[in-house]
Amino acid sequence: xxxxxxxxxxxxxxxxxxxxxxxxxxxxxxxxxxxxxxxxxxxxxxxxxxxxxxxxxxxxxxxxxxxxxxxxxxxxxxxxxxxxxxxxxxxxxxxxxxxxxxxxxxxxxxxxxxxxxxxxxxxxxxxxxxxxxxxxxxxxxxxxxxxxxxxxxxxxxxxxxxxxxxxxxxxxxxxxxxxxxxxxxxxxxxxxxxxxxxxxxxxxxxxxxxxxxxxxxxxxxxxxxxxxxxxxxxxxxxxxxxxxxxxxxxxxxxxxxxxxxxxxxxxxxxxxxxxxxxxxxxxxxxxxxxxxxxxxxxxxxxxxxxxxxxxxxxxxxxxxxxxxxxxxxxxxxxxxxxxxxxxxxxxxxxxxxxxxxxxxxxxxxxxxxxxxxxxxxxxxxxxxxxxxxxxxxxxxxxxxxxxxxxxxxxxxxxxxxxxxxxxxxxxxxxxxxxxxxxxxxxxxxxxxxxxxxxxxxxxxx
Amino acid sequence: xxxxxxxxxxxxxxxxxxxxxxxxxxxxxxxxxxxxxxxxxxxxxxxxxxxxxxxxxxxxxxxxxxxxxxxxxxxxxxxxxxxxxxxxxxxxxxxxxxxxxxxxxxxxxxxxxxxxxxxxxxxxxxxxxxxxxxxxxxxxxxxxxxxxxxxxxxxxxxxxxxxxxxxxxxxxxxxxxxxxxxxxxxxxxxxxxxxxxxxxxxxxxxxxxxxxxxxxxxxxxxxxxxxxxxxxxxxxxxxxxxxxxxxxxxxxxxxxxxxxxxxxxxxxxxxxxxxxxxxxxxxxxxxxxxxxxxxxxxxxxxxxxxxxxxxxxxxxxxxxxxxxxxxxxxxxxxxxxxxxxxxxxxxxxxxxxxx
Numbered sequence: 104x105x106x107x108x109x110x111x112x113x114x115x116x117x118x119x120x121x122x123x124x125x126x127x128x129x130x131x132x133x134x135x136x137x138x139x140x141x142x143x144x145x146x147x148x149x150x151x152x153x154x155x156x157x158x159x160x161x162x163x164x165x166x167x168x169x170x171x172x173x174x175x176x177x178x179x180x181x182x183x184x185x186x187x188x189x190x191x192x193x194x195x196x197x198x199x200x201x202x203x204x205x206x207x208x209x210x211x212x213x214x215x216x217x218x219x220x221x222x223x224x225x226x227x228x229x230x231x232x233x234x235x236x237x238x239x240x241x242x243x244x245x246x247x248x249x250x251x252x253x254x255x256x257x258x259x260x261x262x263x264x265x266x267x268x269x270x271x272x273x274x275x276x277x278x279x280x281x282x283x284x285x286x287x288x289x290x291x292x293x294x295x296x297x298x299x300x301x302x303x304x305x306x307x308x309x310x311x312x313x314x315x316x317x318x319x320x321x322x323x324x325x326x327x328x329x330x331x332x333x334x335x336x337x338x339x340x341x342x343x344x345x346x347x348x349x350x351x352x353x354x355x356x357x358x359x360x361x362x363x364x365x366x367x368x369x370x371x372x373x374x375x376x377x378x379x380x381x382x383x384x385x386x387x388x389x390x391x392x393x394x395x396x397x398x399x400x401x402x403x404x405x406x407x408x409x410x411x412x413x414x415x416x417x418x419x420x421x422x423x424x425x426x427x428x429x430x431x432x433x434x435x436x437x438x439x440x441x442x443x444x445x446x447x448x449x450x451x452x453x454x455x456x457x458x459x460x461x462x463x464x465x466x467x468x469x470x471x472x473x474x475x476x477x478x479x480x481x482x483x484x485x486x487x488x489x490x491x492x493x494x495x496x497x498x499x500x501x502x503x504x505x506x507x508x509x510x511x512x513x514x515x516x517x518x519x520x521x522x523x524x525x526x527x528x529x530x531x532x533x534x535x536x537x538x539x540x541x542x543x544x545x546x547x548x549x550x551x552x553x554x555x556x557x558x559x560x561x562x563x564x
Numbered sequence: 565x566x567x568x569x570x571x572x573x574x575x576x577x578x579x580x581x582x583x584x585x586x587x588x589x590x591x592x593x594x595x596x597x598x599x600x601x602x603x604x605x606x607x608x609x610x611x612x613x614x615x616x617x618x619x620x621x622x623x624x625x626x627x628x629x630x631x632x633x634x635x636x637x638x639x640x641x642x643x644x645x646x647x648x649x650x651x652x653x654x655x656x657x658x659x660x661x662x663x664x665x666x667x668x669x670x671x672x673x674x675x676x677x678x679x680x681x682x683x684x685x686x687x688x689x690x691x692x693x694x695x696x697x698x699x700x701x702x703x704x705x706x707x708x709x710x711x712x713x714x715x716x717x718x719x720x721x722x723x724x725x726x727x728x729x730x731x732x733x734x735x736x737x738x739x740x741x742x743x744x745x746x747x748x749x750x751x752x753x754x755x756x757x758x759x760x761x762x763x764x765x766x767x768x769x770x771x772x773x774x775x776x777x778x779x780x781x782x783x784x785x786x787x788x789x790x791x792x793x794x795x796x797x798x799x800x801x802x803x804x805x806x807x808x809x810x811x812x813x814x815x816x817x818x819x820x821x822x823x824x825x826x827x828x829x830x831x832x833x834x835x836x837x838x839x840x841x842x843x844x845x846x847x848x849x850x851x852x853x854x855x856x857x858x859x860x861x862x863x864x865x866x867x868x869x870x871x872x873x874x875x876x877x878x879x880x881x882x883x884x885x886x887x888x889x890x891x892x893x894x895x896x897x898x899x900x901x902x903x904x905x906x907x908x909x910x911x912x913x914x915x916x917x918x919x
Contacts, residue, residue, distance in 0.1 A: 218882055221664040242663050242885070331867075332744075332766070332853040394748045394764045527884035530855075534867035538857045541767060552865050559864055563682050564884050 176204025272454030280415030326409030339529025344521025434506030583613025740850020795829030
């Protein structure tokens with residue numbers, strides 16, 4: 104009988120232990136999820152190429168979500184680890200000015216943010232504001248707040264709209280991509296980047312630069328990397344995006360609509376695009392072209408080894424902090440694969456959206472505040488973002504800003520419609536770029552292969 | 565038990581009823597989503613109440629069963645939550661159009677039909693089998709040779725054993741990134757000198773596949789080697805001594821004595837390498853991420869030349885955002901692995917009977 108008693112006590116202790124664990128888990132559910140978000144993934148090379156800039160080890164806000172809710176506060180899930188500190192400052196400022204709480208939770212890398220959101224949704228632990236990319240809107244159909252009528256929507260061209268949900272996406276930054284150039288090198292070689300609006304001009308510029316490589320200290324004309332395993336987002340999303348949008352008006356969705364209609368491509372346009380990429384392959388650094396890495400690509404550009412690099416303004420921090428950076432000016436030149444293409448792609452790579460079952464009023468109030476001066480001050484001057492708002496009075500510190508601004512003012516920006524293509528298509532198209540770079544394909548078979556893989560991808564998935 | 569005390573009986577019934585009431589209250593609170601903070605406590609106290617009630621109910625018949633259940637509960641619960649429930653849910657989701665957030669309709673066997681119409685998935689299955697066969701042979705061969713080396717009388721044995729085992733302690737992802745660097749830099753210098761191609765092994769599908777095998781063998785052979793060493797050490801010294809007195813050559817000793825005597829070890833190692841090669845994911849992800857082109861397979865140009873089954877499932881679900889199709893593929897993966905495991909158990913049991 105004594106033995107049984109001991110057994111019973113042990114069982115009781117165990118059960119109590121379970122209670123304690125269970126209870127704590129239940130109460131702290133929200134907080135725990137925030138923690139896991141914080142732990143998630145600091146190194147993932149995000150779609151927008153954030154990897155290098157991220158100091159994400161110590162980012163992550165794991166404040167007690169429960170208390171934020173209780174105080175009528177909101178939670179914001181951020182997908183850009185490199186601006187976590189600035190967003191914390193933003194939340195602090197918001198509390199000072201309005202007394203309302205905003206909790207910032209940060210997850211590194213875009214893929215993991217959308218993945219983490221799915222877990223949060225299953226766990227009934229959704230943040231009030233979270234980050235999505237344009238093509239993810241459909242998965243959240245019916246769950247996002249329509250911002251139509253908010254004051255900030257009149258101040259920007261970049262809000263995300265959706266067919267059934269209305270204006271759902273708050274643009275928090277504008278990023279631009281095209282061929283980034285080293286202004287000093289071009290000046291020394293006597294090339295005016297403003298003239299690079301025809302394939303012929305590009306060809307002669309590349310030839311000129313190539314012939315003066317030794318004088319200019321260049322390794323190659325282009326720092327273009329088609330390595331698929333780690334840089335597939337660059338070739339498959341950003342460079343491919345030039346085929347979709349270069350030369351088009353900001354809201355012209357001609358080629359993305361064609362693509363999203365079963366993976367069709369315009370072969371004539373793709374052929375010209377292929378010839379342009381062929382020229383880039385020809386004048387690119389062969390060591391970088393097939394086996395390179397993002398780090399080497401940006402490093403080479405920062406050290407003045409490449410005149411052009413196929414990235415966007417997100418490289419600015421990495422370039423200017425490089426020890427060998429000489430202080431050269433930077434700007435963007437268009438992918439002019441057809442005569443008269445004179446636009447660069449600019450727009451928000453991702454958006455903030457509000458969850459319709461969350462604290463929507465507080466979320467709307469917060470986003471309105473973010474579009475106004477005191478918040479823009481932090482985002483532009485401290486986080487180094489480019490403001491999507493017309494009434495923003497701050498000039499970004501970004502070295503690319505002057506160039507981007509000139510395109511924006513002239514209305515020569517095209518959309519980021521590459522973000523509307525089917526999820527994961529970049530993993531397929533990047534391989535075609537890689538084969539082309541290796542010489543396994545020529546311009547014609549590049550076009551036919553691209554047509555085939557896009558069609559298959561849309562049919563299969 | 566001597567006599568049935570009514571007092572005990574009453575206490576038991578009170579406990580049972582109280583426990584059941586608390587349990588029901590907790591469930592109601594949960595279903596109505598009241599969010600009351602005490603519902604967890606209700607639930608647990610309710611369960612304890614029922615258990616105590618059952619335990620002091622004046623008959624001893626079920627006490628042992630009850631105790632077994634109580635003590636096994638943590639393990640069973642964890643197993644249920646992390647294995648059984650996900651398995652059932654996974655199979656369930658594979659018949660819907662689940663996108664990771666919700667599903668809107670049942671699609672029957674559509675996902676299953678779809679996956680076999682994908683040349684890329686067929687390709688993944690084929691190269692996974694190829695990978696498994698090649699690895700099973702290579703890992704065992706290399707591991708056995710290393711084990712022979714490490715059971716011979718060379719100097720610095722402990723050092724060799726430790727260093728061969730060391731790669732196994734590095735996680736697959738880290739290892740993949742390290743080797744990616746090695747292949748892209750060091751190895752490329754060598755292959756350029758040999759073949760004239762200036763691109764790394766990872767740039768082409770065939771050589772990238774070989775690269776994955778090299779890394780995997782390098783990682784896993786040390787582990788299997790340890791098992792072979794244990795096996796070789798169990799070969800009795802007197803048998804070997806008798807053989808050497810009879811004048812056997814070293815190769816005769818190896819093939820006629822050592823290998824037959826460690827046959828059970830070979831079976832174990834074969835199955836270990838078999839199952840682990842099937843589940844290959846991390847090195848695959850980190851080293852090539854499944855890239856590599858195949859010019860013409862079943863009439864299609866493939867872009868997933870080195871993507872093995874596990875990585876294909878992951879990419880389908882998480883990257884391509886097609887969770888239901890990924891689940892269907894995972895069910896197939898489960899069936900393959902279950903078949904291999906059952907075969908393993910069957911073969912091992914048969915061997916044990918023979919021994």
